[in-house]
Amino acid sequence: MYQAAYDRYLAEDFTGASDACDNALKEFPDDVLVPKFLLLRAYSKARISDERTLREELSAILKNHPGTEEAKRAEELMAFIDNIQPELKVEEEKVIATELYTADHESPLIFVLTIMDPAFNINQASFDVISHNIDNYTNMNYRTEGMLTDNRYFMIKVTGFQGNQPAWEYYNASRDARFLRNPSGARIMTFLITPENLKVLETDRNPERYYIFFNENYLKRETK
Secondary structure, eight states: OHHHHHHHHHTTOHHHHHHHHHHHHHHOTTOTTHHHHHHHHHHHHHHHSOHHHHHHHHHHHHHHSTTSHHHHHHHHHHHHHHHHOHHHHHHHHHHHHHHHOOOOSSSOOEEEEEESOTTSOHHHHHHHHHHHHHHHOTTSOOEEEEEEETTTEEEEEEEOOSSHHHHHHHHHHHTTOTTSOOTTOOOEEEEEEOHHHHHHHHHHOOHHHHHHHHIIIIIHHHHO
8 A cells, every 4th residue: 555655656646645645544543654654645745735734744743653764754854844934833833832831921920041052051050140130139039940951951940029020020131141151152042931831841841832932922912
């Protein structure tokens, strides 16, 4: 069945190849060749549809069949698509973030500074944040905590705000993180987050995704 579907693809019968893959997936949903059929279907749909459809197909392979050769290929193709059409990734991340996070404007807020470089000096970064707080918020008793996640990025949290207005004032004064020594030019993101959403972030481990959610559901609302 796979050879027949592949032959249709080579013959540029992309609709027929896609349909053949669908039929095989329905008949043998648990077969070892499922990832191959999914990837071939993605290739076929890309020829009769658009980049958005291809990316959605590739994303499903990566999510449902991690560790396979097809998932590796899907990841490579997604990276290529994201490079030429980054807006497609942003659109998908917005949808996923909406499913993961809650736009809660009543719960206490935590300031988070993320450094997307595991080689960054976390002790220096934490010291810079603490010094910033001492210099500008001496009587506020803010607490600072830093940690490395997945050997991929650092996350420094500042807590102890007496209400959300002080949290926003702190964010607006600290969002550009100019107080942080950053000789390597590491990418830095700052945002506010509720305790419940922070739990989700610590599981999802994708600060870029939450950053998009924060901009859409908090920052834009605050600046209106």
